[in-house]
Amino acid sequence: MDLSTAIEIAKATHTGMVRSHNEDSIALEPEIGLAVLADGMGGYNAGEVASGIATALIANETKEAISRLDPHTVDRATGRMLATRLMAEIISRANASIYQSANSQPQYAGMGTTLVAALFCDNRVTVSHIGDSRCYRLRDQQLEQITRDHSLLQEQIDSGLLTREAARRSQNKNLVTRALGIEPEVEPEIHTYEAQEGDIYLLCSDGLNDMVEDADIELTLTSLSANLPLAAEQLVQMANDAGGRDNISVILIKIRKAFPAEEGWVSRVLSWFK
Numbered sequence: 001m002d003l004s005t006a007i008e009i010a011k012a013t014h015t016g017m018v019r020s021h022n023e024d025s026i027a028l029e030p031e032i033g034l035a036v037l038a039d040g041m042g043g044y045n046a047g048e049v050a051s052g053i054a055t056a057l058i059a060n061e062t063k064e065a066i067s068r069l070d071p072h073t074v075d076r077a078t079g080r081m082l083a084t085r086l087m088a089e090i091i092s093r094a095n096a097s098i099y100q101s102a103n104s105q106p107q108y109a110g111m112g113t114t115l116v117a118a119l120f121c122d123n124r125v126t127v128s129h130i131g132d133s134r135c136y137r138l139r140d141q142q143l144e145q146i147t148r149d150h151s152l153l154q155e156q157i158d159s160g161l162l163t164r165e166a167a168r169r170s171q172n173k174n175l176v177t178r179a180l181g182i183e184p185e186v187e188p189e190i191h192t193y194e195a196q197e198g199d200i201y202l203l204c205s206d207g208l209n210d211m212v213e214d215a216d217i218e219l220t221l222t223s224l225s226a227n228l229p230l231a232a233e234q235l236v237q238m239a240n241d242a243g244g245r246d247n248i249s250v251i252l253i254k255i256r257k258a259f260p261a262e263e264g265w266v267s268r269v270l271s272w273f274k
Contacts, residue, residue, distance in 0.1 A: 003033035006259035012232035017244030023047030027055035033120030042111030072122035098181025122261035143218035150178035207246035
């Protein structure tokens with residue numbers, strides 16, 4: 001099924017007002033319902049190499065895998081959607097590729113990247129993330145963060161050492177506890193959610209949410225929900241207006257209509273005998 005008629009996608013990215021180059025990367029495959037965003041880190045140019053490897057590899061391998069497999073089917077080994085196993089395996093290969101490059105080429109030593117990816121299929125969305133790049137969902141004009149940062153700040157909030165208000169003023173915002181390409185292996189956090197017509201999903205690097213309050217993001221998405229490209233550009237502009245201390249990248253995905261999985265011929269034949 002070509003999902004480009006069921007979901008609308010818009011993106012925007014900017015270097016920001018302080019950084020000299022953009023280490024964020026975005027990859028979109030609307031036909032298969034995939035959006036990937038990575039926020040690179042490392043030495044000069046190395047961060048954008050890491051994020052570029054991550055987004056390109058995940059997009060290419062997911063597209064190839066979905067040409068052979070139905071991601072909505074249940075994985076017999078785990079009882080979960082195949083999409084979960086598929087994303088975990090592909091992200092693992094992206095991690096290995098970045099790690100190998102960082103350890104074989106001195107100019108890339110220490111490079112890594114955060115990651116957030118969304119794969120839509122069968123009226124559901126499978127969200128994978130590593131680090132502090134986020135996924136939000138706007139439903140019924142209410143914004144909700146559906147990923148939990150892998151960061152020192154989040155751990156301090158969870159343990160009660162910091163309030164969310166104090167965390168926003170902290171100087172340790174960029175200390176992530178999990179990233180792609182830093183260690184030989186990494187475990188992405190992957191969850192699947194029901195998607196509804198009218199939902200808007202926001203994938204973003206921390207250059208947005210560090211600069212713009214969630215309430216202002218919610219107001220922007222609610223006000224501009226009919227014009228997704230403008231909403232994406234407006235969010236980036238708001239981050240820059242607030243100081244733009246980091247690269248800013250956003251992907252917006254709007255559910256325009258239901259997208260149930262198409263049954264294969266085996267399933268259709270079996271249904272005749274039920």
